[in-house]
Amino acid sequence: MSVKAFELVPAVERELLMGEKARINIECIECCGKHLYVGTNDCIIHHFLLEEVTSSKGKLSYLAQKLLHKYLGLKKPVAELRAASALERLIVLCDGVVFLVDMVTLETVPSAAGGGAKIRNVTGFCINENPVNGDPFCVEMGVLTSKRRTVQIYMIYEDRVQLVKEVSTPEQPCALSLDGYFLCLALATQYMILNYNTGSFQDLFPYNSEERRPIVKRIGREEFLLAAPGGLGMFANAEGVSQRAPVNWSERVICAAVCFPYVVALDESFITIHSMLDQQLKQTLSFRDGHILQDFEGKMILASTKAVYVLVPLPLERQIQDLLAGQRVEEALTLTEGAQRNIPKDRFQILHKRILQQVGFIQFGQLQFSEAREHFRKGQLDVRELISLYPLLLPASSSFTRCHPPLHEFADLNQLAQGDQEKVLHCKKFLIRYLEEVRSTEVVNGCREDVDTALLKLYAEQHHESLMELLTSDNSCLLADKLPAICCSSVHLLCLGKIENCQDLLLERATLHGKLEEHDKALQILVHELKDFQSAESFCLWASSCQDSTYRQKLFHLLLSVYLDGNHCGRSNAGGSGGEYDMAAVDLLNRHGEVFDAAQVLRILPESWSLQLLCPFLNRAVRASMHACRMSQIGLGLAHSENLQLLHDRLEERKKNIVVSEKKGCHLCHNTFSQPDVVCLPGPVPVHAHCVARRVRDSPTKRLLANSSNHT
Amino acid sequence: MKKPDVKVVLLGDMNVGKTSLLHRYTERKFKDTISTVGGAFFLKQWGPYNISIWDTAGREQFHGLGSMYCRGASAVILTYDVTNWQSLAELEERFLSLTDTANHDCIYALVGNKADLTDLKAQLPLDLSGASPASLSGTGLHKQVPREEAMALYERILRYKGLDEKSSLPAEKMCFETSAKTGYNVDTLFETLFDLVLPSILRKRNENLVSPTVDLEEYREASARRGKTCC
Numbered sequence: 001m002s003v004k005a006f007e008l009v010p011a012v013e014r015e016l017l018m019g020e021k022a023r024i025n026i027e028c029i030e031c032c033g034k035h036l037y038v039g040t041n042d043c044i045i046h047h048f049l050l051e052e053v054t055s056s057k058g059k060l061s062y063l064a065q066k067l068l069h070k071y072l073g074l075k076k077p078v079a080e081l082r083a084a085s086a087l088e089r090l091i092v093l094c095d096g097v098v099f100l101v102d103m104v105t106l107e108t109v110p111s112a113a114g115g116g117a118k119i120r121n122v123t124g125f126c127i128n129e130n131p132v133n134g135d136p137f138c139v140e141m142g143v144l145t146s147k148r149r150t151v152q153i154y155m156i157y158e159d160r161v162q163l164v165k166e167v168s169t170p171e172q173p174c175a176l177s178l179d180g181y182f183l184c185l186a187l188a189t190q191y192m193i194l195n196y197n198t199g200s201f202q203d204l205f206p207y208n209s210e211e212r213r214p215i216v217k218r219i220g221r222e223e224f225l226l227a228a229p230g231g232l233g234m235f236a237n238a239e240g241v242s243q244r245a246p247v248n249w250s251e252r253v254i255c256a257a258v259c260f261p262y263v264v265a266l267d268e269s270f271i272t273i274h275s276m277l278d279q280q281l282k283q284t285l286s287f288r289d290g291h292i293l294q295d296f297e298g299k300m301i302l303a304s305t306k307a308v309y310v311l312v313p314l315p316l317e318r319q320i321q322d323l324l325a326g327q328r329v330e331e332a333l334t335l336t337e338g339a340q341r342n343i344p345k346d347r348f349q350i351l352h353k354r355i356l357q358q359v360g361f362i363q364f365g366q367l368q369f370s371e372a373r374e375h376f377r378k379g380q381l382d383v384r385e386l387i388s389l390y391p392l393l394l395p396a397s398s399s400f401t402r403c404h405p406p407l408h409e410f411a412d413l414n415q416l417a418q419g420d421q422e423k424v425l426h427c428k429k430f431l432i433r434y435l436e437e438v439r440s441t442e443v444v445n446g447c448r449e450d451v452d453t454a455l456l457k458l459y460a461e462q463h464h465e466s467l468m469e470l471l472t473s474d475n476s477c478l479l480a481d482k483l484p485a486i487c488c489s490s491v492h493l494l495c496l497g498k499i500e501n502c503q504d505l506l507l508e509r510a511t512l513h514g515k516l517e518e519h520d521k522a523l524q525i526l527v528h529e530l531k532d533f534q535s536a537e538s539f540c541l542w543a544s545s546c547q548d549s550t551y552r553q554k555l556f557h558l559l560l561s562v563y564l565d566g567n568h569c570g571r572s573n574a575g576g577s578g579g580e581y582d583m584a585a586v587d588l589l590n591r592h593g594e595v596f597d598a599a600q601v602l603r604i605l606p607e608s609w610s611l612q613l614l615c616p617f618l619n620r621a622v623r624a625s626m627h628a629c630r631m632s633q634i635g636l637g638l639a640h641s642e643n644l645q646l647l648h649d650r651l652e653e654r655k656k657n658i659v660v661s662e663k664k665g666c667h668l669c670h671n672t673f674s675q676p677d678v679v680c681l682p683g684p685v686p687v688h689a690h691c692v693a694r695r696v697r698d699s700p701t702k703r704l705l706a707n708s709s710n711h712t
Numbered sequence: 713m714k715k716p717d718v719k720v721v722l723l724g725d726m727n728v729g730k731t732s733l734l735h736r737y738t739e740r741k742f743k744d745t746i747s748t749v750g751g752a753f754f755l756k757q758w759g760p761y762n763i764s765i766w767d768t769a770g771r772e773q774f775h776g777l778g779s780m781y782c783r784g785a786s787a788v789i790l791t792y793d794v795t796n797w798q799s800l801a802e803l804e805e806r807f808l809s810l811t812d813t814a815n816h817d818c819i820y821a822l823v824g825n826k827a828d829l830t831d832l833k834a835q836l837p838l839d840l841s842g843a844s845p846a847s848l849s850g851t852g853l854h855k856q857v858p859r860e861e862a863m864a865l866y867e868r869i870l871r872y873k874g875l876d877e878k879s880s881l882p883a884e885k886m887c888f889e890t891s892a893k894t895g896y897n898v899d900t901l902f903e904t905l906f907d908l909v910l911p912s913i914l915r916k917r918n919e920n921l922v923s924p925t926v927d928l929e930e931y932r933e934a935s936a937r938r939g940k941t942c943c
Binding site for chain 1: 749750751752753766771773774776777779780781783784813
């Protein structure tokens with residue numbers, strides 16, 4: 001299960017660093033703000049200014065500007081570089097000697113100017129990032145020398161370098177890290193923690209440093225990350241206790257660092273990224289000739305033997321959304337909750353609530369109702385977000401609009417269930433239970449009417465026994481809506497038999513017929529028995545409110561024919577005159593002209609009607625037809641021009657030259673080109689032919705195709 | 713991340729079912745597990761307390777990490793397989809010394825897993841007396857480790873630790889036979905241990921109270937109490 005947590009961005013390309021010289025390798029790096037120092041095996045320190053550039057599309061890149069390089073004159077590789085920024089010096093290890101150079105000029109600081117005595121016979125050193133000395137202009141350093149079984153602690157001041165402690169170790173130390181008074185050491189056969197102030201020590205675990213290069217990496221206050229047998233990354237604190245479960249690396253990991261909540265490890269061909277929250281491998285990036293991985297003030301910098309890269313973390317919110325898009329709710333929640341300490345409290349709470357709600361909707365879509373309910377509850381979901389998924393449940397008067405960006409991808413319940421009526425029913429039952437639960441809590445403050453009305457409608461529709469209980473108890477149901485409020489008449493579904501012959505409930509009967517899609521009968525009642533033309537029109541609008549335009553047209557034609565029939569058959573038991581229906585028909589046409597199919601209407605209208613009478617209707621009909629015609633012409637024109645534009649672009653792309661040289665790198669594998677045959681991706685981006693082939697082979701769509709072809 | 717109040721560690725040879733036991737207890741399910749790499753832990757909320765349960769790797773390769781996992785542990789669950797005599801012997805030979813780093817008042821439990829393979833009663837999740845044995849499938853494997861052997865080892869562990877038998881928890885209480893597959897005795901095991909380590913949690917909390925960090929809530933309560941005794 002992968003997630004895109006980081007992006008590898010080139011920082012200093014090979015050409016800028018060593019040009020065509022083949023034997024030059026990067027040995028060490030140091031980054032301090034925008035200043036990047038690179039030490040190479042030809043005894044040179046290179047100084048770059050690294051500018052972060054964000055493109056208009058939000059893509060990050062780095063622009064390296066070479067400021068200076070300096071030959072140290074020792075003919076040996078520059079083994080280590082550390083900045084002491086308060087002192088404006090670089091601590092350099094070269095040829096077994098530690099000395100200081102100026103951060104700007106890269107000139108060796110002479111002893112007279114505070115350069116201090118050189119420390120000789122050094123095999124390795126580290127800086128204390130949690131110093132015990134309060135002086136900000138003092139750098140504490142742990143040093144390994146060729147002197148057997150000792151570690152030395154030095155303080156580097158502006159004007160002197162001072163040995164403050166020498167501690168002996170049970171075996172020869174080969175790697176070290178320092179935090180406060182705690183030295184974390186890799187010895188020949190084991191790791192240990194040593195307090196150089198008290199002399200107390202704690203064995204950690206055995207490790208054969210001859211088989212594998214040990215890793216001792218301080219990752220936080222009194223916590224270290226160590227390479228353990230079996231390719232493990234083990235955590236240990238200063239007390240010698242592991243507070244996190246180990247991560248499972250490859251056997252060949254050479255460097256590791258932490259960028260919360262991830263552990264990044266580098267071996268010769270890959271960068272692997274594990275989560276510290278669930279110990280799972282989250283991302284793997286291919287990286288040839290991996291050599292160095294270090295974090296500088298939160299910035300992850302990598303180097304191959306020839307070039308420098310930055311590993312840029314993607315925003316946490318985006319990682320979480322990616323996980324949610326893949327429906328990986330557990331991981332998304334773990335990542336969110338794990339980020340608590342890295343995000344300001346108020347922002348975290350908003351984020352956390354939103355993620356909980358999104359998770360709830362994903363589980364709702366999978367019909368995992370108990371989990372969904374729990375997450376809706378914890379995320380304090382505005383219930384109307386849920387109600388609005390069910391068509392027609394929110395009262396027409398509700399002011400609710402769904403939040404943006406949306407919490408889920410569903411348009412409504414019908415889309416979610418994809419026609420499966422059983423699913424719809426399960427969802428409705430869940431909503432009933434959920435609304436029953438929340439209606440008396442403060443979650444529904446400010447939308448009590450919406451909630452109670454929705455519940456009432458659901459009860460009525462499901463013939464639920466609690467219907468009367470709800471109506472007779474304290475409630476906020478909106479019963480006022482006339483026709484559109486289906487709930488009012490739906491109440492009578494419960495006593496269907498009674499209503500059939502009841503003359504006082506004509507309106508309700510009409511609505512009932514409407515609900516059963518017997519629009520014909522409904523309109524007959526409304527027009528002939530109630531003579532409520534206004535309601536008849538409203539009925540057509542309501543009954544077609546969630547349908548397409550042809551459905552609405554059908555209803556209006558039906559109403560028109562009821563009017564016209566009433567006129568011609570003279571069917572009027574309440575003494576309605578034919579003229580009354582005529583007028584209703586004319587009013588209907590003139591008011592809703594755009595809904596009708598004008599040609600069809602003209603065919604059925606009585607010959608005797610004057611043109612003047614229908615003037616508004618005809619005007620609208622002609623206008624609508626013109627409008628439709630012109631709109632389609634515009635559409636055609638736009639499509640034509642887009643087509644031309646694309647043709648133009650294509651020709652332009654074809655004309656472009658692409659320069660391929662041995663110095664250029666393939667964007668897929670970052671290796672250089674050795675042969676002239678390359679494949680050009682749009683951009684134009686030249687890449688190796690085999691890289692493209694591999695990419696196509698490994699792409700999910702291709703795999704899908706391969707699978708399907710297997711079946712046929 | 714919640715800070716655990718107390719640590720419980722599962723130790724034992726590979727394939728005895730440590731991961732399955734923990735999985736059965738936390739997820740209420742039995743599923744195929746793969747050999748644990750390095751170790752893993754689970755945080756269990758027990759009333760107001762957080763208990764971290766560490767599942768260790770039984771493979772020889774990771775043996776060296778055991779002492780580190782056991783450091784500061786309040787309870788260690790020494791797990792063997794009732795159908796494999798060697799797995800009990802390994803506990804004494806290889807694993808017991810790893811517990812040297814545990815707390816001095818650490819509690820030890822001996823757990824024989826896979827009891828469903830040898831005992832009819834373990835084929836049901838709980839000890840249901842009266843269930844007809846006929847409804848259960850036959851027991852295929854020979855039980856190699858009688859509970860008495862485990863109890864004898866428990867006594868030897870007490871002696872190894874230099875603990876007085878009389879003042880320590882009795883073997884009868886601390887030797888379990890479980891089945892991660894059916895769930896037999898699994899809850900009992902963990903819950904018994906949690907109840908027993910509670911005093912250790914409370915003691916640790918009290919130790920923290922005398923730490924230089926001033927807990928304002930606690931201070932207020934204490935002064936209120938003192939107020940009463942004065943007047």
